[in-house]
Amino acid sequence: MAALGAAGCGAVGRVTQGDASHGKQLFLDPKTQCASCHTFADAKSQGAVGPNLDDAFSSDKSQGFSEQTIRDVVRGQIAYPEQPMPANLVRGQDASDLATYIAKCTGNPNCGVTASKSAPAGGSGGSAAGGGTTTTAQGGGSAAPDGKAIFTSAGCSGCHTLKDAGAKGNVGPNLDQLKPAKARVAHQVEVGGGAMPAFKGQLSDAQIQAVAGYVSSVAGK
Numbered sequence: 001m002a003a004l005g006a007a008g009c010g011a012v013g014r015v016t017q018g019d020a021s022h023g024k025q026l027f028l029d030p031k032t033q034c035a036s037c038h039t040f041a042d043a044k045s046q047g048a049v050g051p052n053l054d055d056a057f058s059s060d061k062s063q064g065f066s067e068q069t070i071r072d073v074v075r076g077q078i079a080y081p082e083q084p085m086p087a088n089l090v091r092g093q094d095a096s097d098l099a100t101y102i103a104k105c106t107g108n109p110n111c112g113v114t115a116s117k118s119a120p121a122g123g124s125g126g127s128a129a130g131g132g133t134t135t136t137a138q139g140g141g142s143a144a145p146d147g148k149a150i151f152t153s154a155g156c157s158g159c160h161t162l163k164d165a166g167a168k169g170n171v172g173p174n175l176d177q178l179k180p181a182k183a184r185v186a187h188q189v190e191v192g193g194g195a196m197p198a199f200k201g202q203l204s205d206a207q208i209q210a211v212a213g214y215v216s217s218v219a220g221k
Ligand code: HEC
Pocket: 003, 027, 032, 033, 034, 035, 036, 037, 038, 049, 050, 051, 053, 056, 073, 074, 077, 078, 081, 082, 083, 084, 085, 086, 089, 090, 098, 158
């Protein structure tokens, strides 16, 4: 319960209002990296660097802490995290929106929140991502899976550096330097190895091919 204490002393105010759909969009945005470090069922993210955000608050919820309390805890955590979570990944109203989303959906993947738009390749307002528009998450139901979105949501970016995805992980090799071919990526993702988990079973074959194609096409660019 260290996080509860941390929330009480912060200079950030209480979260008075927040937009959960915008929060979900931010959670999935490759720029915030939340999804790459955290597992959160509603967002279908499987990051394993930080704690599972469904489990993190389940006891709080069962002890009757209100959604408001959880919002404030999350808001405090975003502003004053412990290492290795970077501080102030989002600020101001964005942070309140994210906190609202997590408080609403923690432990409840059927909370009914839809991201206000799919994780944008360019992000909001920043020019940092440059030419990252190789894929768009939007589109018809039968479109090929979005390799870039999978890279973030499956947790790859928590462990690997890949400039196009805004990923700065350093548990595994820097993929911009490695420049692996598609087949090499697909094989590694299927079977894992070293400290890397196998994703077969978690990701479909089509998703593995999509993320492998994505990595091999952008690495080193
Ligand atoms: C580089 C990986 C990383 C990123 C990116 C990251 N986190 Fe974390 N997060 C962690 C780690 C590690 C912890 C545990 C730190 C600690 O011991 O307090 C944590 C803790 C938390 C907690 C507290 C959970 C608890 O058990 O009380 C919340 C809430 C949280 N993160 C939300 C977020 C949100 C929202 C984002 C995106 C804005 C984010 N995190 C981005 C790694 C990350």
